[in-house]
Amino acid sequence: MEKIYLDYNASTPLAPEVVEAMKPLLYDYYGNSSALHWSGKPVKQLLQKAREQVASLIGSSPNEIVFTSGGSEANNLALKGFYFKHRSKGNHIITSKIEHPAIINPCKFLEQVGANVTYVGVDRYGRVSLEEIKKAITKETILISIMHSNNEVGTLQPIKAIAEMAKQAGIVFHTDASQSVGKVPIDVKELQVDMLTIAGHKLYAPKGIGALYLKEGIQLEPLIHGAGHESGLRAGTENTLLAVGLGQACEIATVQVGRKEIKKLTEYFWHQLRTVFGENVVLNGHAEERLPNTLSVNFVNKVGQDILAGIPQLAASTGSACHAGSVELSPVLKVMEVPEHIGMGAIRFSVGRETTQAEIDQVISWLRQIIT
Template sequence: MIYLDNAATTKTAPEVVDAMLPYFSEYYGNASTIYSLGAESKKAMDHARRTIADSLGAKPEEIYFTAGGSESDNWALKATAEAYASKGKHIITTKIEHHAILHTCEYLEKRGFEITYLNVDRDGLISLDELKAAIRPDTILISVMFANNEIGTIEPIAEIGEIAKEHGVLFHTDAVQAYAQVPINVDEMHIDMLSASGHKLNGPKGIGFLYIRKGVKIRSFVHGGAQERSRRAGTENIPGIVGLGAAVERAMRIMDSKTRKEIELRDYLIGRLENEIPHCWLNGHRTKRLPNNINFSFLFIEGESMLIMLDMKGICASSGSACTSGSLDPSHVLLAIGLKHEEAHGSLRLTLSEDSTKEEMDIVAEEVKKIVQRLRDMSPLYEDFLKSQKNN
């Protein structure tokens, strides 16, 4: 099997599993208790919290554990809306956000909030001038994803943070795809809140965190006990938290070498696909993109058919976000960057890992070439296109 869907989820690293195992059956105490067994759990949780904080240039007390990126996004938007509603009910985001943001914005719109959805250019980048123009006296939050989960484009986060700070507006970024993939410093980038998820960085599923800058007055999201400094109730998922901390330690240690390798393989495969398959193009910014992300559109084919045929060859890929898998609608991200519906339907996303090899890239390139040609040979649209070319 060649696994190239690391944007959907990653393999949990063996050292992460090893770190988690004792906290299932040996150190299984509740971290909120005062006896020594519970103290072992709290000690492990505090270590993971410090590890994550250090990776962001944050303070440990600014890290709040959640069940993952979607919960963190919901918390950031809903709690900010509730806490700052007296100041205003205007929120700015983009048209290419993950649905955890977009659907939360729709929820808030039904409750009287006004949302401005920023456009993006063909590469998926927002306009800083458009952002500035969108800010109003009643704007309470700007939420822009760090890097897009489909096309890999990295937004100008530091500049967005600076603009938000200048206008006294809170800035949240969904960094689920970017965290531990690229360097992030919340102070240098003026980030007030940041969402991340463990299973995107070789950690376990069902665990993530929300960074909340000290002084940001957003309220509890889950009510009950006093866990997470009374902001997120519920017995802590200690094995998951330990696993997340171990995954972050690992990711920080290998980031430089992993990035170099992935960029080299990414650009190699991009070059092969561009040079050897006609009527296709790369989606997303060529250089301002995640190290492991490749997203192509192929004319005259249907992406789901390509995925099925790739799977038959043992290649795991996707046509976009795993959260919209099975939907008949074209990607909202690809439509937002200007693709037509038929162009957006013929998309392929390949996301690499540090385990990817050049040999795998060559196999994938050859298989994609064969599959695209086979699907085009069955396409009436492609047949009409070839006839029109001959007539011209």
């Protein structure tokens, strides 16, 4: 049975070059990167190279990159680390209602320890309102965190405009770019962000590795206390194996990120869906300001989970869940106010470097058989 993977937003396979870059760490380079002898020095050099590769992809300095265990830890370090370090200056945080749980849940935790969090809404395309963010700012606001792109519907947020607004108000700005890095060009200086989250397994690096861009001068309270690893921000011997993998993935992405093939493939997919299903298929998210690989659609009056269950050889994600005969929309679709009879048929297709047009045609054929 042919299997087709269209869930690259959930996780990506390891790029072959990433695997090759990691191999020496499995055999030859086993020293501790903090050690000063012959076994530690080459490992430290590999770690530094990885830091430089990550920094190069987003236009930062290597000393502004903090390696973490993934996007979730990077988000937690940004939110909790900043709040605990600066809560004497104010206790107000602004974020959006469609953030990933790795933002929403840390904010919920911080509310339990004294933070006041405002969750701003979005329009029907999943874009935040600059005016609503501006209205939410108070003299107690110390941090704004808005995702660069939505992992479910692919909508890109007006990050630069939000960052400029935050800067004018003297507020630090963080963006979760886990879904964006490697898919669209990102330059932290151009965006004017103070902190930015990277997740390795979204850009062909291993799971269990990520990074936080931390603008020089921004101070955080560490989540993990111990020795002075990662400039004192994350205690524990660095996972050089995975960091090297992330570094190599970022180097590849500097070449891949500007290519148009994936966007053309996504556009072809959407055109074929409209040709076959007409008005019975509806796009989620913004038509233009979106990730080039992400296609979130609703099959009207159908249940996305049922459709995918009927095509077990297809890997994709649904935006609705069935519970005891009823259908519950995802929190993102709810906030976007997608009608239930439309949103219950939500499926997120996300393509990647290995996806072919022939695979798209096969998926269209499967969908036609199941739905019609």
